[in-house]
Amino acid sequence: MVLLIKNIKELLQVRESQIKFISGKEMSTLPSIKNAFLLIENETIIDYGSMVHFKNISVDKTIDATGKMVMPAYCDSHTHIVYAGNRELEFVDRINGLSYEEIAKRGGGILNSAKTLQNTSEDALYEQSIQRIKEVMALGTGALEIKSGYGLNVESELKMLRVIKRIKENFPIEIKATFLGAHAIPLEYKNDKKGYIDLIINVMLPEISKEGLANYIDVFCEKGYFSLEDTEQILKAGEKFGLIPKIHVNQFNAFGGVSLGIKYNALSVDHLEELNDEDITALQNSLTMPVALPSCSYFLSIPYTPGRKLINAGLPMALASDYNPGSTPSGNMNFVLSTACIKMKITPEEAINAATINGAYAMGIADNYGSITIGKKANLIITKKIPSYYYLPYAFGDNHIDQVIIKGESILY
Numbered sequence: 215m216v217l218l219i220k221n222i223k224e225l226l227q228v229r230e231s232q233i234k235f236i237s238g239k240e241m242s243t244l245p246s247i248k249n250a251f252l253l254i255e256n257e258t259i260i261d262y263g264s265m266v267h268f269k270n271i272s273v274d275k276t277i278d279a280t281g282k283m284v285m286p287a288y289c290d291s292h293t294h295i296v297y298a299g300n301r302e303l304e305f306v307d308r309i310n311g312l313s314y315e316e317i318a319k320r321g322g323g324i325l326n327s328a329k330t331l332q333n334t335s336e337d338a339l340y341e342q343s344i345q346r347i348k349e350v351m352a353l354g355t356g357a358l359e360i361k362s363g364y365g366l367n368v369e370s371e372l373k374m375l376r377v378i379k380r381i382k383e384n385f386p387i388e389i390k391a392t393f394l395g396a397h398a399i400p401l402e403y404k405n406d407k408k409g410y411i412d413l414i415i416n417v418m419l420p421e422i423s424k425e426g427l428a429n430y431i432d433v434f435c436e437k438g439y440f441s442l443e444d445t446e447q448i449l450k451a452g453e454k455f456g457l458i459p460k461i462h463v464n465q466f467n468a469f470g471g472v473s474l475g476i477k478y479n480a481l482s483v484d485h486l487e488e489l490n491d492e493d494i495t496a497l498q499n500s501l502t503m504p505v506a507l508p509s510c511s512y513f514l515s516i517p518y519t520p521g522r523k524l525i526n527a528g529l530p531m532a533l534a535s536d537y538n539p540g541s542t543p544s545g546n547m548n549f550v551l552s553t554a555c556i557k558m559k560i561t562p563e564e565a566i567n568a569a570t571i572n573g574a575y576a577m578g579i580a581d582n583y584g585s586i587t588i589g590k591k592a593n594l595i596i597t598k599k600i601p602s603y604y605y606l607p608y609a610f611g612d613n614h615i616d617q618v619i620i621k622g623e624s625i626l627y
């Protein structure tokens with residue numbers, strides 16, 4: 215099956231050679247071809263260029279993209295999209311003055327979602343989750359990292375990871391699974407955190423590894439959750455099972471989690487709403503991707519990750535949604551882009567680089583996703599007719615997507 219997309223107003227994120235990620239000043243460049251064509255064979259990009267040089271060949275299907283932009287689909291490298299129920303009551307509690315931390319202290323928050331998930335069957339969890347998968351795919355997401363972490367016991371952590379596996383088997387979207395058993399301390403272990411960490415290390419990890427259910431390991435390294443020592447112990451254990459860290463750090467407090475992640479070769483360190491100079495220096499000497507989650511800052515009214523500071527320090531940055539029921543009940547990467555531009559003073563070029571190629575790196579798939587490169591998978595967004603790509607983050611809140619193509623096929627959800 216050969217698909218031709220012709221008369222593309224502008225083909226964005228064209229990278230001739232394989233690159234791992236983009237940092238610093240280079241993030242302000244978004245290579246593109248105006249009046250372009252793109253040729254796809256089955257799942258793969260096989261050619262692209264200017265319409266001026268296009269030689270007519272026989273194809274199975276043609277899409278005329280006159281007036282429209284084509285770009286790589288988003289690579290959302292941080293989500294908790296598999297969850298049960300919602301937390302809209304806590305949303306109203308926060309409007310009435312309670313903080314995210316206060317809600318968590320009184321047994322709400324992650325523990326609230328864990329209780330709901332433990333009482334939800336695997337099939338029901340799958341059904342609820344795939345509605346969200348369909349929704350984010352239609353909004354332009356072509357690759358997703360999904361975390362466990364709302365199970366908080368052996369049975370339910372495995373339930374979450376098996377649901378992720380099932381999604382992977384049934385949807386064309388690229389999926390990476392992350393084990394986040396250390397998301398919160400369950401009520402039964404309220405006074406025995408060590409006991410819960412033992413359970414993670416000695417029971418959950420071996421079982422997950424046996425079933426091949428996870429690619430990465432995550433810890434919520436934060437005051438009131440898991441300390442630096444706890445985090446180190448869990449990352450070390452994960453390392454033995456070949457799980458690379460992608461960790462939650464510096465959401466509310468900066469106390470060395472970034473350096474710790476780097477010490478264990480974390481693929482990414484995520485959140486970073488609180489960031490100090492030592493963190494920046496540590497990142498400058500690493501291959502770890504800093505990941506910002508602006509929709510979370512928006513929803514919780516907490517500081518935005520200082521993305522400008524990261525990029526000005528010559529660092530890369532990825533943008534992800536953090537889709538979850540508590541701090542970010544939205545997986546809309548278009549909103550993430552707008553919010554990064556508006557609130558973090560990130561330019562549209564930087565934001566698109568952060569949500570495509572750098573997002574792909576942050577989930578370990580940059581060899582096959584995140585740019586228009588011959589040989590990469592054809593995961594694409596075709597926009598509606600828009601004046602320029604600036605319009606995408608500028609006209610926030612509207613859907614500018616006409617079609618989404620995942621692995622060479624148009625998705626209709």
Ligand SMILES: N=CN[C@@H](CCC(=O)O)C(=O)O
Binds near residue numbers: 323434510540
């Ligand atoms: N902060 C830790 N985990 C999630 C929120 C979890 C929740 O509130 O349910 C996050 O990344 O924002």
Ligand SMILES: [Zn+2]
Binds near residue numbers: 294
């Ligand atoms: Zn998260």
